[in-house]
Amino acid sequence: MELMVPPVVLVADVVLFLVIGYSAFYAIRRIHRYGEPLDRFIVIIAGSLFLASIGRALDVVDDLVDVGGAFVPAEGTLYFFSIIGVAYGLLSYMGSIERRILPTPVREKGSDVLAPGGYMYTGSEGLAEFLSAVDGPVLVITRSPWKYREFENVQALWVTQAGEEGVGPTKLHVLLEAAVDFMRGGGRLVVIDCLEILVLYNDFNSVFRFLSTLKDYAVGTRSTLLLIVDREAIEEKEFKVLSREFPPIKSLWDVLKTSS
Structure with missing residues (x-):
């Protein structure tokens, strides 16, 4: 096993793997602990972080072993779906909160008995x-x-x-x-x-x-x-x-x- 990148790059990749992995584990343990819409948001974020942690693990392996770029397509795919998941989860959660708090446009008209x-x-x-x-x-x-x-x-x-x-x-x-x-x-x-x-x-x-x-x-x-x-x-x-x-x-x- 030969180090394929500078040590600082390896340390950074390992730290990112640990942070993302722990975040995924933390989120997974809290699935179904809260009510909607937070539960759905946690499920989406936990899945996205899990995909990202797999990508970071492949990146760490790539730092230690010369695989000739074999992991690059897999890493790109994992990061792609991870980012899409985080974005979707965030937008879905914000939309749910706004629908619960803010008034809903009714798209109907009342009579003209009120003075504008x-x-x-x-x-x-x-x-x-x-x-x-x-x-x-x-x-x-x-x-x-x-x-x-x-x-x-x-x-x-x-x-x-x-x-x-x-x-x-x-x-x-x-x-x-x-x-x-x-x-x-x-x-x-x-x-x-x-x-x-x-x-x-x-x-x-x-x-x-x-x-x-x-x-x-x-x-x-x-x-x-x-x-x-x-x-x-x-x-x-x-x-x-x-x-x-x-x-x-x-x-x-x-x-x-x-x-x-």
Whole structure:
């Protein structure tokens, strides 16, 4: 047995083999330990790492024995399928998480009973009855998604710091993208039921730009954006700025009455 490569190359190949092999073993031991979609992701990654570890083993043998390049086709094939597997597993997992958290474009249209644009409601009563009366898909961006599970026409997007269960309050761009996709897909009403949390975790100017942009999309898609505002939780200056962009309504039903 004669060393066919510089020692540093052999050491690097051995280290990579050990790291990839251990990672494959670690992943294999955790198959079926978690629920979907994580279980499926682990199975795909474990298989991909196992293929890669075989390729690294052949590479180590190639460093120690002159095989005349006989292992090269096999190594290339193993690495090819390993990379494809990792990419597929990652994209599949991210897609599953997004489908679970983010609203689904409904591709249907409700009636034109809602006035397009943006409005602000400072009350605290009647939201459940109002949502029940809306003829069309509704998205509620909220801190309390369980409050809306009883409504067949309502999807709730949870604003939370709890990892994979929702979207963090500082991720305004994610919230914007989700709401815009919802409206473009046929959504009729987007309700912001956590404005105070968004202002708490972001500066007010960023939140206002987010809301103004969302209102523009609502107008463009003939959808409605409704802010539910706790008057005592918003400073007077901020409330006046919001009022200029989002006309306050005394009753939620005013959004229906002003329909064109």
